[in-house]
Amino acid sequence: MPAERVDLNKFRFNALAEKSKDISRTKDGSIEPSPPRAPTTSAPFPVDPVVRARYRSPCGKRPTAHQWKVWDFLMTVPRGKVTTYKGVAQAVGGSARSAGTALRSNPFSPQVPCHRVIASDLFIGGFYGEWAKSDSPRPKVDKKRALLAEEGVLFDSKGYLCKRNQLLG
């Protein structure tokens, strides 16, 4: 294979990976892996308010009341079912978008099952900050799909939920 072709493929890969935020570019133009979006913890999900008050995420941040509410609600979504960002917002307040913000910083995945949240049009949606696009690599969303498949929740080739009755509610 000509070197020219190799370089082209490499360039294409980097462009896609950069778009999906798996890598980022430093000031001098070199490429480095992006830091993980939401490092997970092996600590058990705390329920006690006192334990919560002193809890710090792996990034050293203290979760907000809204985040605890979102995560608490997720704990009520059973295996084999999914809900939507909109559904989360209706349950705990705020907007669908702000629900996504709380999921994005969930340090207890998959203990707190943020993989059971999909878009309101039944599209599989995102995972760990990565939003599924059919024309780009989506390793994290593939992981989400695998987790849900293990729970009996399947999506079609375009990424839409197969069985509507698996939606919570």
Place this chain on the structure above:
DNA sequence: TTCCTGACGATTG
């Protein structure tokens, strides 16, 4: 405090 950025969702052209 102000400003900006998103794992959204609904509307519009």
Place this chain on the structure above:
DNA sequence: ACAATCGCCAGGA
């Protein structure tokens, strides 16, 4: 059908 736009609101800098 599809992309562009707009409203949304929690967090972080």
